[in-house]
Amino acid sequence: MLSACAGGKDAPTAPDDGTPGAAIVEVFTPGLVFSPAFMTVSVGTVVRFNIAGLAHDVTFQAVNGAPASIPVTTNQVVSRTFNTKGVFPFDCFTHPGMFGQVTVE
Numbered sequence: 712m713l714s715a716c717a718g719g720k721d722a723p724t725a726p727d728d729g730t731p732g733a734a735i736v737e738v739f740t741p742g743l744v745f746s747p748a749f750m751t752v753s754v755g756t757v758v759r760f761n762i763a764g765l766a767h768d769v770t771f772q773a774v775n776g777a778p779a780s781i782p783v784t785t786n787q788v789v790s791r792t793f794n795t796k797g798v799f800p801f802d803c804f805t806h807p808g809m810f811g812q813v814t815v816e
């Protein structure tokens with residue numbers, strides 16, 4: 712398996728819709744929470760962060776294989792593909808206590 716290093720803070724927001732037919736998980740921001748906040752997905756899954764209302768960021772912890780973080784944004788859908796098995800916690804640093812985690816199996 713490839714072990715691409717796609718992590719890093721302040722990485723540019725780039726289109727990332729994964730491979731055709733990839734599983735998709737939708738995450739929403741109904742207030743000061745991610746919903747769902749915790750999810751377990753299979754390798755190759757695309758997580759679509761539907762950021763609406765308040766401005767939020769999605770900052771992944773520096774775990775090998777973590778996708779690029781999403782800078783503060785609002786009213787956008789930003790996708791990230793999870794191609795590496797592992798546990799990838801993320802925070803919205805705009806709102807302390809707003810966090811979640813993607814587990815890739």
Ligand SMILES: [Cu+2]
Pocket residue numbers: 743766767768803804805806809
């Ligand atoms: Cu937030």
